[in-house]
Amino acid sequence: MKKWIPIASGLVAGFVAATISFADLSSSPKTTEAANSSTKSNAEKVYVPFGQKDDYYLIDSGGHSGQLFVYGVPSMREIRTIPVFSPDSATGYGFDSRTKKMLGGYTWGDLHHPALSETNGDYDGKFLFATDVGNSRAAAVDLKTWTTRDIIKVPNTAGPHCAAFVTENTEYMFLPTRFAVPLGQKYESLDEYHSKYRGVMSAVTFDQNKEKLNIAYQVALPPWSYDLSDAGKKSSKDWAVLTTYNTEESTTTMEINASQADRDYIVLFNWKELAKMVKEGKYTDVNGQKMIFPEKQKGGIYLIPVAKSPHGVDVTPDGKYFIASGKLAPAMTVFSFEKAFKAVENKDFSGERNGIPILNYKSVMEREVNPENALGPLHTQFDNKGMAYTTMFISSEIVKWNPKTGETLDRVPVQYSPGHSVAAEGDTVAPDGKWLVALNKLAKDNFLSVGPSHPETMQLIDISGKMNVVDTVPVNPEPHYAQMIKADKIKSINVYPKDTKNPDAVYKKSDARIVRKGNEVHVYGIAMRSRFIFDAKAKRPDVIEVNQGDHVFIHLTDIDFDEDITHGFAINDYNLNMEVQPGETNTLEFTADKAGTFPLYCTNFCSALHQEMNGYFLVKPKK
């Protein structure tokens, strides 16, 4: 391994300086060459006229918004926000009974890396997974309805940043964590960090029929930070790779202390071997989870030295190589899976750390690639010819290069400070080429000012020839990663089918009724253009009257089986809103603790007489 002299001697200081003054490094907007030479053509490239549709879905992580943002490519128009880890006032997400229970009281999330489900290493358009760094959760989104169907809280872990990534046939989604904590997150002094803290990785499965996530097992990795990851493909499909930082195991002032050592590690593991261990009972029960301790259960997990604090590690589409990006070292390192397998087989170890064998760097490394003056490589994507595109955070550019030769092929500036980038079908065994989107961390003066807090930026790059930035768009916080899938792979439904087995659903107007059981009131109601029917037989069918203190369930079915005719249901001053999509049944459950007269109304525009779609919720005061 090369000694990164400039890094070891001064780069940490240099980078700290850079972080203070990198505004200078990323200078004011320059009109790109491309924009100069073909503004007209760029305008046309991104313009999708009325009556036509985009070619790709771009599904962007919303970071600390907790949500997903769905864009169309090439128009870069945001089509929809999909609520995942945070409540959403607009759709009543976190208000209706199902989603309220699913959110479990959490009111914010920090959604990092979305991962589309795969079949044979290719996106299959069925589901999308994502993790929450803020409150350590994982979620599954069904792409037929674009709704979050399940969320699990992952115990023993803190902040699954190094996720989600799925194996070639979505057997597992792995969730390694960014933060080390004592097992069970109990109180332990930081002086005991080395012995008591762990960075836990969870192996999560998803039952596509039941739409349920489950934790299969966990691995108690060393107390390091796990940053990014990728699953193997084809010949490497049973394996996966993670990057690490803070292998220094420092416990304070991380921006200096976690950047001391000249090298960190790639974690290479064989998930089939780990599953076998678990099957054979080679684990310890930790708070109800099957935990593998690598220092006790040897095998299946290996370390590979890599230049300091790498960010991304990305497997080439052919599954033969994995590429680590240096972050604090100005190089991408290409490793060979085949060589790694051989090193494992031959026990070609240079030592061990925390009980895990370290593969001999020279035996596994294919090449170190160091494009001239390219600084801060973070993350790599691929095109249809196997060429690599790496974001350079510090030099604010995308570098195109050949993983098989290390040759630099093209470079294009992006502004400001690209983190990840995403290529069309870029994480699959068969990327499409054509488009790459740079996910930039800052907007600075790119757009009209909206005060001290700016948006982030996405830039669309045409990679069909010489790289050309064709559009720059603002984006809400915060694009950590995204995936781009061909539009025709997604088979969304337009209307929920009738569910005659659902006891809460009412499809016939005459069946709408209010049933009282003690102090529980169940409303079985209908929403339709342009009225609510709660009690078909009442003098005022659109009025609900209860007693103060009653526990109220409002079950509502949208019987407009018609595209785009979603209804909302809100009770004024009761701080309640839910949505019923066409054909859907949904429930609001609450206690009528406030006496008085409260208008109720449809919140989601539905017809010319939407404004007339209202009634009253009357709460008779306690004597």
Added chain:
Amino acid sequence: MKKWIPIASGLVAGFVAATISFADLSSSPKTTEAANSSTKSNAEKVYVPFGQKDDYYLIDSGGHSGQLFVYGVPSMREIRTIPVFSPDSATGYGFDSRTKKMLGGYTWGDLHHPALSETNGDYDGKFLFATDVGNSRAAAVDLKTWTTRDIIKVPNTAGPHCAAFVTENTEYMFLPTRFAVPLGQKYESLDEYHSKYRGVMSAVTFDQNKEKLNIAYQVALPPWSYDLSDAGKKSSKDWAVLTTYNTEESTTTMEINASQADRDYIVLFNWKELAKMVKEGKYTDVNGQKMIFPEKQKGGIYLIPVAKSPHGVDVTPDGKYFIASGKLAPAMTVFSFEKAFKAVENKDFSGERNGIPILNYKSVMEREVNPENALGPLHTQFDNKGMAYTTMFISSEIVKWNPKTGETLDRVPVQYSPGHSVAAEGDTVAPDGKWLVALNKLAKDNFLSVGPSHPETMQLIDISGKMNVVDTVPVNPEPHYAQMIKADKIKSINVYPKDTKNPDAVYKKSDARIVRKGNEVHVYGIAMRSRFIFDAKAKRPDVIEVNQGDHVFIHLTDIDFDEDITHGFAINDYNLNMEVQPGETNTLEFTADKAGTFPLYCTNFCSALHQEMNGYFLVKPKK
């Protein structure tokens, strides 16, 4: 007044039918003529290349999202979501002490009509006001920082849909309500609707220096629904107009019953006269509010008959006319302020309703305008030549016409179902012309499908010549109204100035400290690239340790006085996140009820070593 024969005899039924089948009326996307003839030119018109900025801010109501969305025109890129009535995970809005208190426990809102502050009838770019139909609130947003500065709960009222609109020098913002409720919202049978229910209008003032909203007085209007409104301009500046529906005072099945009568009313009032009444003590105290009862305190408020269930009423830029749009009558009615003043002076009344005099329709009406086959007129905007643009909900088009002659000048189809539209500076005494945006209620098949719940749509129309739809973009729920202001009128700041009087602020690293008072722990901390400093003297300055049950205040100052360098602060698994913008001090207050080890970290990307900006929150368990 014309008898709207087709309406009286069958239009209600027709409209009900239409609402069931209007999907047929709004046919599948047709490529517009414009798009056919000049796709290239449209692409160029909306393309804002990197290094250039948009010409206008479009500030769009987010409806039941509770928020505002800020767009750039002509690019139609969403620049930012501004949280107003709902918490926002991304910015920690509703989590930090100031905004949590301001939201007062409400977790959703239904933001309808934004109104920019005005000076001499022109947008002055200082503030923006908005109201919440869901929980009956009003808010003020400071456009220097694009943050919500004050929210008030408006008592005695339910759902200020018919708002906000400001008078010519932002003396008042008026909030008439859509729903009638008993005064104080107490429980009363709907059988007592006529005598006990009221539609209350609130006159709200805003102190620009203290950034405080205040209710000056209220008016107990009849129990009707107040829909839309506008303030007078120039010679009519002391007056304002509101539309009404359900003057039938029906209490159920509104989509039929509120559309029975052949006419509803415009409410015309003189706000200076009302203010004078209040000053003279001519009001009744109702739950602490100064309430004017028009049937007791005569004068200042008048009714004008208008074709049934009008939606918008809009004052022409010259202040001479107000135009009501029929919704359930296929006509726009132009009324003359001058004639109305004369009728008031001459007591030219045709009777009264609920104690309020009705002006003689014929004496006030200037003309009825009924463009051929134009159905469902909802809302009118104006250009720089005084020409009117009215959205036609049912015939899905914009009709351009001359208010002084009634002549139809141009028409362009929009899809689907336009509600409001907004012109550049369109509500001022001096509209700009150039751009009009149609705010469409449905998207249907316009964009890539995101399941049964679709986005809404905005369409940008070039009105500099023959109307031409140049772009169609999706938008999150739900664009009820928007305002469009010239970019150079907004003077945003990039960094918060030092506030040396703020006892919670810490600007010197060595001042960072943790102060314990009994079981209260105050952290006076710093966020800077790339670390937290909570206690400058501690062994681990980025660690906070408290005892279980402690009440914790984390005061955090962002000392990076540098554009776009916002920090976030989250505690993993404690469901807490806040934002500190450059130079800002912010506070999180909570009880450390859960013992254990919890990583804390910066959630808002800030530098190359952002990922290393973390520490720990340790909570020692109770013995």
